Amino acid sequence: METSMKIGVIGAGGVGAYFAAALARSGVEVHLLATERHIAPIAEHGITVTKGDGTPGFSARVASVSTKAEEIGACDAVILTCKAGQVTEAMDAAHALIGPETAVLPLQNGVTASGRIADSVGPSHALGGVCVIISYLQEPGTVHHVGGQPAIILGEIDGSISPRATQLSEALAAAGVSTSVSSDIVTDMWRKFMLISSYGGVGALCREPVGRTRANPLTRSLVEDSMREVALLAGKVGAKLGEQDIDQMMAQVDAFAPDSTASMQRDLIAGRSSELEEQNGTIVRMAEHHAVAVPIHHTIYRAMALLDGSAM
Ligand SMILES: NC(=O)C1=CN([C@@H]2O[C@H](COP(=O)(O)OP(=O)(O)OC[C@H]3O[C@@H](n4cnc5c(N)ncnc54)[C@H](OP(=O)(O)O)[C@@H]3O)[C@@H](O)[C@H]2O)C=CC1
Numbered sequence: 212m213e214t215s216m217k218i219g220v221i222g223a224g225g226v227g228a229y230f231a232a233a234l235a236r237s238g239v240e241v242h243l244l245a246t247e248r249h250i251a252p253i254a255e256h257g258i259t260v261t262k263g264d265g266t267p268g269f270s271a272r273v274a275s276v277s278t279k280a281e282e283i284g285a286c287d288a289v290i291l292t293c294k295a296g297q298v299t300e301a302m303d304a305a306h307a308l309i310g311p312e313t314a315v316l317p318l319q320n321g322v323t324a325s326g327r328i329a330d331s332v333g334p335s336h337a338l339g340g341v342c343v344i345i346s347y348l349q350e351p352g353t354v355h356h357v358g359g360q361p362a363i364i365l366g367e368i369d370g371s372i373s374p375r376a377t378q379l380s381e382a383l384a385a386a387g388v389s390t391s392v393s394s395d396i397v398t399d400m401w402r403k404f405m406l407i408s409s410y411g412g413v414g415a416l417c418r419e420p421v422g423r424t425r426a427n428p429l430t431r432s433l434v435e436d437s438m439r440e441v442a443l444l445a446g447k448v449g450a451k452l453g454e455q456d457i458d459q460m461m462a463q464v465d466a467f468a469p470d471s472t473a474s475m476q477r478d479l480i481a482g483r484s485s486e487l488e489e490q491n492g493t494i495v496r497m498a499e500h501h502a503v504a505v506p507i508h509h510t511i512y513r514a515m516a517l518l519d520g521s522a523m
Pocket residue numbers: 221222223224225226227244245246247248292293294295297300301302304318319320342343344345346347348474486
């Protein structure tokens with residue numbers, strides 16, 4: 212079991228609190244960099260994970276929790292779990308966590324986080340990552356894991372299989388997370404982005420859960436065609452996505468429970484601040500830059516903008 216790493220986790224929300232607790236439970240020295248509202252509950256009671264699938268929950272204590280990166284100091288690895296739109300601000304305040312070899316693993320949906328980490332702390336520190344979990348914060352210090360096996364794919368942006376990526380992957384695996392090191396994390400990130408921006412975007416547009424959008428031939432083909440737009444764009448930035456990836460992601464759409472909705476879709480419909488800018492907004496801007504037509508994502512982006520809680 213990997214116990215020698217010092218891992219910093221930035222953000223104590225649905226994703227951060229879950230992985231911090233899982234790593235701490237397995238014996239890793241975990242330090243949480245969190246916003247103020249999480250400090251007292253986690254310092255006093257640790258993190259509690261409840262489960263929605265009938266399996267036992269658990270509690271774990273992290274080594275420290277602080278709002279100040281300077282109180283934590285340099286870590287072997289950092290796992291970044293804020294929302295995609297918060298990455299630059301979070302990393303700019305986290306420079307003290309970064310030593311010469313520190314790898315920063317982003318778990319945000321979308322494809323913008325690694326570049327923003329690189330801009331903030333330097334390209335040698337930025338990994339790529341894909342996170343598969345359904346979890347949400349119930350209250351500071353208590354996270355609900357809906358069910359299923361949490362999984363992470365991570366990798367160096369240049370595709371090399373580095374000792375630091377392998378070591379982090381082993382620590383996550385020892386914490387019960389299905390983890391793999393990828394030699395093409397850029398394609399992996401775009402594959403999930405294609406899924407989430409398309410089924411979530413169409414779900415938001417139709418205000419329907421996946422069971423309805425996948426069953427109707429018109430909305431099903433809308434999801435498929437919006438995936439095709441992303442696959443075409445991905446090809447312009449070095450990611451390799453084809454029809455087989457669309458089939459694979461449609462199989463994932465078919466495997467979701469019928470009442471499932473994407474997190475962006477839920478945030479939009481509830482009028483909360485959402486990741487629309489980072490997801491469909493990113494697709495629109497990149498498509499303009501690369502002269503790729505993305506009419507479905509353009510429509511989703513413009514139609515949904517009014518619902519975004521952070522919209523002007
Ligand atoms: N939840 C899920 O099941 C999945 C989520 N994802 C992705 O993971 C990312 C995180 O999602 P999720 O955990 O649900 O979101 P949450 O909003 O639950 O958690 C984000 C956390 O980051 C904190 N935060 C923001 N800025 C900072 C900062 N500067 N320093 C420290 N902490 C900060 C927030 O603080 P505060 O509490 O004060 O707002 C919040 O607790 C998103 O990109 C999402 O798309 C991917 C797969 C599944």
